[in-house]
Amino acid sequence: MKKELPLCPVETTLTLIGDKWKVLILRDLINGTKRFGELKKSIGSISQKVLTQQLRSMEEDGLVERKVYAEVPPRVEYSLTETGSSLKPILDSMCIWGEKYKEQING
Template sequence: MSLPRAKLTRNFPGCPVEATLSFLDGKWKGVILFHLMGGTLRFNELRRKLPSVTQRMLTKQLRELEGSGLVSRTVFAVVPPRVDYALTPLGLTLKPVIKALAVWGEENVFCLPDGRYLRDVSADSTAAAIKA
């Protein structure tokens, strides 16, 4: 009897890249980690840095990052309630990876009003781009 592909992937990831990306999947996790590289942030500070994300989705992504041990959540017993988020020591090991993604994006991604484009390295001009 063969196992479903999803179960195989979960139990036996094909390579370290696939295994790593399984903890970073989700539209907002990489961006959350990027902003937390600058230091501890409160929930509403993160929310302001990510205006397109809903409160529910931000909460979900933060809980998943906390569950995987990449982000810590500290609750302070004050009024009004205060909750801080920070990278854990394990999360800090992703700094070079997140920084490399940011540098690559700065060099190769164009954000225009009609969408995001990748630089076309085969063209002579940096104006040439491929729609993402």
């Protein structure tokens, strides 16, 4: 099933990662696989429900991979897919821009 995406490529990118939580999830997973609790702790003020929704959405979009281990209690790990990892240059650019902006504003 093909997903209906906007004609504008910038809008397409924003559709996939425009939510502030998704960008923070990507930021955390760029450095490697994380468990749900690690993501929640790192992101901070996100609720468990919202984090679950965002991860599911990113999984459906092919950005995040979820791996469940047959253990008791079950262990679930999240990592970026190849497509998700391809967003690294965008996140790097956002980081550089954010640093420069903070320097400019804070003198």
